[in-house]
Amino acid sequence: MNGITLTLRTLHRGERRLAHDLTAVAERHRTEHEVHHVATDLARWSHEHVRRLAETAGHHGLDLGGPPDDASGGVFASLREKAAEAVAHRPEPGLLLLRDLRELHLGATENSLHWEMLAQAAQASKDGGLLHLASACHPQTLRQMRWTNTMIKNLSPQLLTSL
Template identity: 65%
Template sequence: MSGTAIVLRDLHDGERQLERDLIAAAERHRTEHEFHHVALDVARWSGEHAERIARAAESHGLDLPGPSSHASPGPPAAVREKTAETLGRRPETGLLLLHDLRRLHLAAAGNSLDWEMLAQVAQATHADDLLALATACHPQTLRQMRWTNTLIKTHSPQLLASAP
């Protein structure tokens, strides 16, 4: 497998995983309305990135899975909502949110590095389609990172200072 194919596969897998992780975190923190809605929005970006990567990979001899179902994993919606309501009233929920934000940030950072490697190999091999893809998608990944970083900065002082 070529180096380009490896980066495309890793990036596709990373974007799919980030999409799933964002959706799961949004469900876990349903009572944190701002987080919940923004997480679902930026999860959609990762889903779109993965679909675009899969389409671009075809012309480079790589068959990657197409669109995901965008369905949230786990128990039925009513159970998830009740659990979120119950957990939303507990102090541990804030620490869980920080943990989730940290994991989401690291996943987005990994994808950012993969986008950078894809752009570099695209330039070296004159793969204009892949360079255009990286140029179009990487800024949204950087925004995902800035969003998680901002939430970590704003939530961690109060949550960590008040942790038991």
């Protein structure tokens, strides 16, 4: 396994995890409409990144499989809904939201670093396909980071001083 395939594998795993975490946060904070809707949209981006990474990895002899299973139906949906209701009634949902946003930000930041590494490797190896992939997906990851950072900046003052 060379460095490019290792980076593809790591990035695939990171985007998969971020998609899952964004979906979980959207459900957990369903009563926070902006968080719910934006996190759901951002999860779609990561799902698309996972799909595109798997496709590109195939051209490099690496099988990463398809996008993560959609657990939005059945028992999982019911459990997520109950968890969201429970969180809404806890006295510290704001602190939980800040923690979730921090974790999302760190995940997106890690992915951003890997996208940058992949872009640099693509340039060095003159691999136009990899460069196109990184150029298309990395800006969305940067946008995920900006959203989490903005939410943390906006929510922290009130939530942390009202304890």
